[in-house]
Amino acid sequence: MDFGDVAEILIIAVLLYYALVWMKTTRAWVLLKGLVVILIFLLLAYFFRMTTILWMAQNVLGFAVTALIVVLQPELRKALEELGKKNIISSVLPFDNNHRVDEGFSEKTINEITKACVEMGKVKTGALIVIEQKVSLRDYERTGIDVDGIVTSQLLINIFEHNTPLHDGAVIVQGNRVASATCYLPLSDNLGLSKELGTRHRAGVGISEVTDSLTVIVSEETGKISVAYEGKLERNLDAETLRDRMHKILNNTGEEHKNLRIWKGRSREKK
Incomplete structure (x- = not known):
């Protein structure tokens, strides 16, 4: 040879x-x-x-x-x-110091999303929040408007406020940042979904069928909160249940990013 x-x-x-x-x-x-x-x-x-x-x-x-x-x-x-x-x-060269590593989900981000959904549910403001995990949502980001802002409850509430330029469509969250708003999502054709559900819920289920994302939906008609994951829809969640559900699904991703940041920090200390 x-x-x-x-x-x-x-x-x-x-x-x-x-x-x-x-x-x-x-x-x-x-x-x-x-x-x-x-x-x-x-x-x-x-x-x-x-x-x-x-x-x-x-x-x-x-x-x-x-x-x-x-x-x-x-x-x-x-x-x-x-x-x-x-x-x-x-x-x-994977050890390039200028290479940015996306942050994982923090406790603060989960609390801010939960707080925003509860507040929007009280006044029946419809919302569709897609949380990216391992599968990239870049194709769907391109259909919306770039935001690139830190996730806060006030930012999410302002985006979905009625009669604002960004309220229609979905928000895509990457790590601790809101990446894009007014994004278009694929609708689910699952015949098992309730006929009561509108476009917002079908879009939330649809994106969960083709990616590993977690989608949080606030109904504009009832103000109730739902979660779509792996093509399944959980409805009528309260604040505590929503927070626990996000913890359970996003915990592994957050731990992986946390371990990576710790490893990178130790590498810099050795230098």
Whole structure:
């Protein structure tokens, strides 16, 4: 094995690594897990010599690749755009001090969101707050207006106040900051949802079906608070239940970011 072979193996390994990292934050990760299940099924079919299934799989493969490209077209375009904008050297060197690490959710942020939802519920102000986790919501951010402000109850109340420019649509929260407002979300087509629910609730459930985000909804008709997560809707939550629900879902993400900041702090102390 010469130097060229070693270099080729390293390049392929790096490309595969970054491809998996990119897929981890997109819908492609879910599709990849589905493809792994199909691959295991085909291996079992090959092992037991199920010729009809193998023949069908062989003839469908060409169409499947094309369909996969069509389904992932938004993610592929976004990846190419980011590749063109990215500083290759800084992205390869993970210890760059100028590289910003998004903060996790603090106790204050959870309390501010809870306080805002309770206050808006009292006066029946409709609200739709989407909290980003591992899967990026950048495609949905682009449909709204950039805010980039620290999460406070007053900011959220002002955004959703009636007859204000930003009240229509969803707010997207990243870490401890409000990233965007007036964002458009996909509507759920789940027939199991109550017919009483309007567009706001269906949008909250819809975004939770395609991402791992947590969505908090305040009804404009009743003032009641609901939470959508993993395609399921919990309704009629009080302040304490809402706070506990956010703690339970967001706790792991917050701990991961906290450990990362501690590690980075120790690294600077050693220097």
